[in-house]
Amino acid sequence: MRRRQVLASGTALLSVPVAGCGHPSVVLDMDEATAADIVDEVSMSPEPQSVEHRVVSEAIENGSATRRGRYELFDRTDTVRIGDAFYEVSETALATGEVTVYDVRIDFDPADATATVGEIAYEALPAVDRERLGPILSDDDPPTGDRYDVGIAYGTAAEVGNESVFVPEQQYDIVVRDDERYRVAVETRTASETEYRYEATRVASGVDPFADRVRDRYLFALTGLSDAEREVVEAAIDGGYFEDDEAFRSVTDRIRGHEGIEVTDSYGTWLLAYEGTEYLTYVEW
Incomplete structure (x- = not known):
């Protein structure tokens, strides 16, 4: 589990409170990202025996597949990896019963x-x-x-x-x-x-081509930083920055000005380049 995922959950790994420990009010966390990391961030790879794998495989083979269930399968992401191929999966609700x-x-x-x-x-x-x-x-x-x-x-x-x-x-x-x-x-x-209907559209074959597709949409360069902003970024790369100060807000405002991979009202994940290196960047504000 990536560090930002632990922070985003807001839950401790222990079920009992630990004195002196608490969830930080703000977070800037930057993890160096390979093509495989980028792919993992925006897609899911279901286990071969899972329901997700079955319905996507059926949709690929037959043009569509159906399933009855009490929850959506692809609420986190609609991009699914089967083997070395990546598919955008539509999940359409048809009818609901008790x-x-x-x-x-x-x-x-x-x-x-x-x-x-x-x-x-x-x-x-x-x-x-x-x-x-x-x-x-x-x-x-x-x-x-x-x-x-x-x-x-x-x-x-x-x-x-x-x-x-x-x-x-x-x-x-x-x-x-x-x-x-x-x-x-x-x-x-x-x-x-x-009852849900599923359809799958192939969007890429291979990790590198799919990662390039993600880069084309989300990647931006974080440049022109002041000394104070650079200190924030270096700390975020080294282990995370957790101070709600002017430099933090300035850096995160720059980041939030770009399209994020996943963004809510209080946190999000972006793909950015800093000094020639790509980072998956988690921000909580």
Whole structure:
């Protein structure tokens, strides 16, 4: 994860507060950028078994593809890399309906560990359930309370498939692992599900040609800086600049005068050249 992504998230890597640490109010962070870095910044490379890879591959092969889901796949970027080729992907909502979504809840220390529906050893669970429950049941220090301690979002019955012993029909309410007995409950809720259509247009083949395409649109030179502004930039390259002073505002105003790769009301990412070197530059103001 790049430094600016950590800063932009506003979240700490630890789940507990650390005394004396806080998120800076302003940030200027400049990372030297290769062609591969530029490509990674503006596109995604889905795993071969992912839904993203499947729908884009189908759209490439068949001209379009459809999917039903409760969220958009390409809300961060519409540029997808498949192999060495880059595609602009359109995601069009066609129709929306209601579906049942399943959540499985685990009680790590049930007051009554007697099965009323049935009990099953963890090792005997289907793979679809072991994959979801395994990380939770492997916790060396699980949360405990008066009721169910952890909820696991299973999804819709269609997303889960036909193998689960919990969704859509609960067949067991006790799971046994390493002599520990865990109570399981299944809850349902209603959510909106949309049918999407996908189309993919090839825009480049190879990392370097695609990076050049990005440069043509976004790259600009940061020049004509004062000594104070240069100090800000050098600090940003060295590890980040976090002081809300006049020099910072002057530099960031220059940067924000250009089109950014991604820009919101309070932060953004730009591609710029400084003294002949290209930088992916994160600004938070």
